[in-house]
Amino acid sequence: MKDKTIRIISPTVTAIVAILDAAVLGYGIFAVVKLVQQFSTMSIIFAVIEVFALVVAILVSKEVLSNGVVFRDDEAEFTGVDDNNIITYDEIAEIEAYKDTAASLTKNFDMRHALIMFTTKDKKVNTIDLGIVQNSTINKILDEFKRRTTTESISFTQIKKAEIFTKKTSENETEEETQTDQDSKAE
The missing domain is CATH 1.10.287 (Helix Hairpins)
Known part of the structure; x- marks a missing residue:
């Protein structure tokens, strides 16, 4: 391509x-x-x-x-990011994009940044902060990833940024409770 x-x-x-x-x-x-x-x-x-x-x-x-994303034959490079900015298509298991769209006068600009989270096949998560961008730009990036990867799990969610972290925390607590239950049954 x-x-x-x-x-x-x-x-x-x-x-x-x-x-x-x-x-x-x-x-x-x-x-x-x-x-x-x-x-x-x-x-x-x-x-x-x-x-x-x-x-x-x-x-x-x-x-x-x-600043932007350069899509090559086997990888994508985020030019505005210094670390972990090259994503290889073969390693991607899941892509999630989040953007905070809730109205608030108390939020800083950094709370309005869009995030793209890449989960690799070995369960590592790489988060790229895109900054304050329009939804159409995020959709173009995700559409290009859909064309170039075999990943079926690509999603774009517009939610409050605080909910992203509470969701992950509640999932972690559920996993910890399950692990505690399994440990107590083993004893």
Whole structure:
């Protein structure tokens, strides 16, 4: 199959970076005007700071726009993640995606992040944090995994993030109770 890239661009982060880029450009215009009006040490320092700010703005904008998932013949790579970012299709047993959609004024931005959890055939779980993304982006990623893997268990659930962890905790408690019952019967 041909390599395919799906960009993971958060509308919120894109808006914030665009505002910061506009501020850098505004500061650049101010620095050039000051340099032309009054050639002094301070105006030169302004211009040097502006050059550094432009370089940082270009690098940050490039990073925001380059994040995504690259689907290759035998693996997928999440380019915005540093660790455990390459997923081999043959190792996937289950894929679960979660996104918090509950309304709340008390939640931080990190509580709104979408998660994709890969369970491998040897029962290891690899969680990828996609950030604040739209549902359509998550669906595109999952559809591409459906095309490229033999995994039947691929799901996307929109729930409160706190429920993800309580669900896992209640399952663990049930397993512990079952293990305790089995241990007491063995004695």
